[in-house]
Amino acid sequence: MTFVQLIDCRTNRFDDLNRLMDEWVAQTRGKRTATHAVVGKDLSDASHLVEIVEFPSYEEAMRNSNLPETERIFREMVALCDGMPTFTDLDVVRDEQLNCAVARGFFDAVAAAPEPDRLREYLTDDYVDHDPSYPQDVQGFEAACDVFANWRTAFDFTFRIDDQIAQEDRVCTRWTWVGRHTGDFLGIPASGQEVSMTGMTWHRFREGKICEGWWQTDREGVLEQLGLTTR
Secondary structure: OOEEEEEEEEOOOHHHHHHHHHHHHHHOOOOOOOOEEEEEEOOOOOOEEEEEEEEOOHHHHHHHHOOHHHHHHHHHHHHHOOOOOEEEEEEOOOOOOHHHHHHHHHHHHHHHOOOHHHHOOOEEEEEEEEOOOOOOOEEOHHHHHHHHHHHHHHEEEEEEEEEEEEEOOEEEEEEEEEEEEOOOEOOEOOOOOEEEEEEEEEEEEEOOEEEEEEEEEOHHHHHHHOOOOOO
């Protein structure tokens, strides 16, 4: 279970504390078990800082605490603070990446039936689609819906989500696409052939919806499976 530690302290020497944290990161490289750290400054009190450190588990957090570098940095941190920092240990019972959930819903909607009403839940009106297999970017919600509808006309398909990572306003999804050729595709009449491809899509979000997408797909692999090309 993911474990989070909150470190609450007060100091007027934020720059010194920041350099100390940089030093800890450098000295524990290859040994630390912390996976994510965020430092926040209280908007109403600039001397009040909260650091949030994430670990894979409580046991991994204890291993991290027992590093000699962690012990030394902690002593120096205390010297920079106005009083002893306080620690709160938390087992994470819910961790939901909201944009990741929207991205998963988008892939389900495209595969099920790319109807504008359903896709409008996921895409902004000014959505832009970047795909190197197209001569130019697809501009706007309606144009993107047409592209998705063309794929749905040519194939009965599903997406399997293999991996997702989120950073700030972006989500990257690694997926596997599996389809059956049921309609015209680049002039090829329906063959009933089962085809598949892998790919990745980066999505940029604005106010909870996807406003931009970048696709990397193995479309050549689909053409090869349909007998059009060889590698």
